[in-house]
Amino acid sequence: MDCIFCKIIKGDIPCYKIYEDDDVLAMLDIANDVEGHTLVLPKKHVTDLNDSDEETFDKVMNVTKRISDHYLDLGFEGVNVVINSKSAAGQEVKHLHAHIFPRRSGDEVKIQLVKPDKNFSLEEVAKKLRLN
Ligand code: 5GP
Ligand code: ZN
Numbered sequence: 001m002d003c004i005f006c007k008i009i010k011g012d013i014p015c016y017k018i019y020e021d022d023d024v025l026a027m028l029d030i031a032n033d034v035e036g037h038t039l040v041l042p043k044k045h046v047t048d049l050n051d052s053d054e055e056t057f058d059k060v061m062n063v064t065k066r067i068s069d070h071y072l073d074l075g076f077e078g079v080n081v082v083i084n085s086k087s088a089a090g091q092e093v094k095h096l097h098a099h100i101f102p103r104r105s106g107d108e109v110k111i112q113l114v115k116p117d118k119n120f121s122l123e124e125v126a127k128k129l130r131l132n
Pocket of ligand 1: 004013015016027028029030031039083084090091092093094
C-alpha cells in the first residue's frame with residue numbers, strides 16, 4: 001500500500017520519534033511549524049477517524065493524552081488536539097492521525113476557524129443533527 005505513514009512505521013522512511021508502543025507511533029510533524037507539533041498514529045493502517053474501529057481510535061487517543069500530559073510536565077502550558085477526517089475536512093494523509101500542538105501563553109500561534117459568512121438557526125441545526 002502506498003501510504004507514507006505506513007512506510008514510516010515500517011522504518012523505510014525516517015522520522016523524529018516521540019513515542020512508540022506495539023500499537024501506536026508518535027513523531028514530530030515534518031511541517032516544523034509549531035514547536036513540538038506531534039502526530040499520533042496507529043500502527044495498523046486505518047484511513048481516518050470515521051473509518052476507524054473503536055479500539056484503534058481509543059489507543060490513539062490514550063497516547064495523545066499521555067503525550068499531552070508529558071508536554072505539560074515539560075513546561076508547555078496547554079495543547080490543541082486536532083483530527084482532520086476526510087478530504088472535505090482537509091485531511092491530506094489518509095492514515096488516521098491526531099495532531100498535538102503544544103502551547104504556551106503568548107506564543108502567538110493561532111489555531112483559527114475561518115468561517116463562511118452564513119448564519120444558522122441553532123434550533124433547526126439541533127433538530128437536524130441530534131443523535132438521540
Ligand atoms: P492532515 O492534513 O492529513 O491532517 O495532516 C498531515 C500532516 O502530515 C501534515 O501536517 C504534514 O506536514 C505531515 N506529513 C506529511 N508527510 C510527512 C512525513 O513524511 N513525515 C512527517 N513526520 N510528517 C508528514
Ligand atoms: Zn498507512
